[in-house]
Amino acid sequence: MTTVATQDPKDLEKGRGERNGKAAADPGSEVLAPVVAEDLAAVFVSHHRPPKPGPLSASLTFGWRAMLKIKHVPEQLFDVTAFPIMMTLMFTYLFGGAIAGSTDAYVQFVIPGILVQSIVMITMYTGVSLNNDIERGVFDRFRTLPIWRPAALVGMILGDLLRYVLASTVIITVGLILGFRPDGGVPGVLAGVALLVVFSFAFSWVWTMFGLLLRSEKSVMGVSMMVLFPLTFLSNVFVDPKTMPGWLQAFVDVNPITHLVSAVRDLMDGDFATTETVWVLVFSAALVAVFVPLPLRLYNRK
């Protein structure tokens, strides 16, 4: 970790010291070759100016950037792999016997729920990584490019879609091992995951807004947790809402997560034409309609 970009001379010294240490271990790597004026002159002759890329092409390029980041920082996949496995195992064996009489029976009920909860939870990283990006200054460069401005945000969310699919695969696999046998078979499971990914795409835009509004990564995380915990737990993810007090049932009934979980359960059970699915699609469209323009406006102003 070098600390060169800071202006504090003490930090600078420290950074230099660390680098020197590293250079000793890896001789020559930190000694820069001189910049030769002729070489520079040569690279300047390029006045090739292609037309600017279209919105789709620019978005896909930013999506490629997201892939590269996963390649270089694979640790970031921890939350889409290890965390869901942990949740699945924990809740299945902790509550299975008490709630459904046996873990086997509970698995059938809880896997679609855990799937929804885990994926919805990780949508918050969209906001966190956007906030992080902006603080690092790389967004300044993107914003001086004559490209379709939303491309950076769209590309980022495209990259996140891959994470959602990856996490879904992990959870379904663990579920199958634990004995999850959905009636809808492969098409049912695929449809369920697809609906969930559509919803998560729409929901990610909410965090994009917070990522742009809030000052630090930590505050984005804090706000997301405060919204996501009640939203995912006060739903039908783990238990049937019938046993809850009336006021809580009222909340659970209007909670979009409840509808999403019901829709995913229906699809995985092979029930493809349910009102719940329609409800989720309409709600996703509404989220996009509200939460796409807002962050884009913020982004342009920033």
Added chain:
Amino acid sequence: MTIDPTGLAIETHGLVKVFGTNRAVDGIDLRVPAGTVYGVLGPNGAGKTTAVKMLATLLRPDGGEAYVFGKSVLRDADAVRSRVSLTGQYASVDEDLTGTENLVLLGRLLGHTKSFARSRAGELMAAFGLDKAAARQVKTYSGGMRRRIDIAASILNTPDLLFLDEPTTGLDPRSRNQVWDIVRAVVAQGTTVLLTTQYLEEADRLASRIAVIDHGKVIAEGTPGELKSSVGAGSIHIRLRDAAQRPDAERLLGKVLGSAVQTGTDPVALTAAIPGHGTDLGAAEDAARALGELARAGIVVDDFSLGQPSLDEVFMALTESSASSTSAGSAESAESAGSSAELAAGSAASASPAASEAASTDEQHDAISKESAA
């Protein structure tokens, strides 16, 4: 490349940006000729970065007008963006990606094909001496390497106007010199460079014109020579062999140079301002005369150096003169700005010893830090 008929790369009129109650940029007028390096000099928080961000279309001005090659940054932002590049104060590349990936990514975003973006990235990495580090994440780069990859990214499509925001802040002397070489090479190819810096020396070496900014306002504008002559000839720093001789040396220097002499914490060091005659020759003669007097008095001088007017002195003089005459800082009459600055400096020395004390202490700090850096 097309150049605006006025020959100006940048033209602003009363540019304003307000953050809350802070007027970060408070009515800046700039005229930057195309094809030159234009220096914007000022301390931290003077409004340099804010001004650059507005010109690069990253911030919307709250007032005034700004044109880049004749295109308004407000109404024609995309046209401006297609001709400018910005190298920010903090590396504007993705630290998680490798150097090459960063350049390929940018190439793709500029509309190049995958194969062209790759070959261009390779070409730039080689020209900037970064080929060995091409496959490493930028976060492992040293400060000098970061600036290089940052500038390389900025010239991927040769821009007509390049903003360099404090490109050498925090760099060691060698890396700083290399950045200067790059800037010279960039300008030699016809690109206009707007360079912000805190260092007078840097602006002096690179820029053909300089605007000095403080508290969001341009307080002086002119060629480096005009600015320097406006604050006197600088100062002489002397190190004695024997600390016991310092009181004598102090008295003698004061008499010969007619200026206040400062003694710092180092018991053998003295610093004296050289009254400005507007030319370097005069300063050197004054210094020689002073050293001669010291030798005749039997005071042994181990080391001496002539200091350029420091940025502190420039500010001290310019802010004093802008207080006495509101028109100071206009581009037309650097001559008159210079003389009023001299007047101000002279009156400070004679009438208000406290003020000159403060000025010279700062200047000495500057001299000391300069020495230790070298």
